[in-house]
Amino acid sequence: MKKVVVDLKICLKAGQCYYLQPTIFKADPQGWPDILIEFPEEDDDVEAAEDAAEICPSGAITIEDA
Numbered sequence: 001m002k003k004v005v006v007d008l009k010i011c012l013k014a015g016q017c018y019y020l021q022p023t024i025f026k027a028d029p030q031g032w033p034d035i036l037i038e039f040p041e042e043d044d045d046v047e048a049a050e051d052a053a054e055i056c057p058s059g060a061i062t063i064e065d066a
C-alpha cells in the first residue's frame, strides 16, 4: 500500500499539488495542502499522487510504502 506524505516544513504553499491533482489534495484556508486520499489504492490515484510529487517545486511530497 502507498502513503502520500507532505513535509510542511519545506512546502512553499505554491499550490501545484491541489491545482493539478485536486482528487488527492485540497487547499486549506491558509493555502497549505490537505491530503484527501492519504492511502491511494486505485492506480489512477497512485499515479496522480506520483505526478504531484514530481511537479512539487520544493520536493515536499513523497509517496512511501505503507
Ligand code: SF4
Pocket (backbone or CB within 6 Å): 006, 010, 011, 012, 013, 014, 015, 016, 017, 018, 032, 033, 055, 056, 057, 058, 059, 060, 061
Ligand atoms: S506543490 Fe509542493 S510546495 Fe506546492 S503546495 Fe503542494 S506540497 Fe506545497
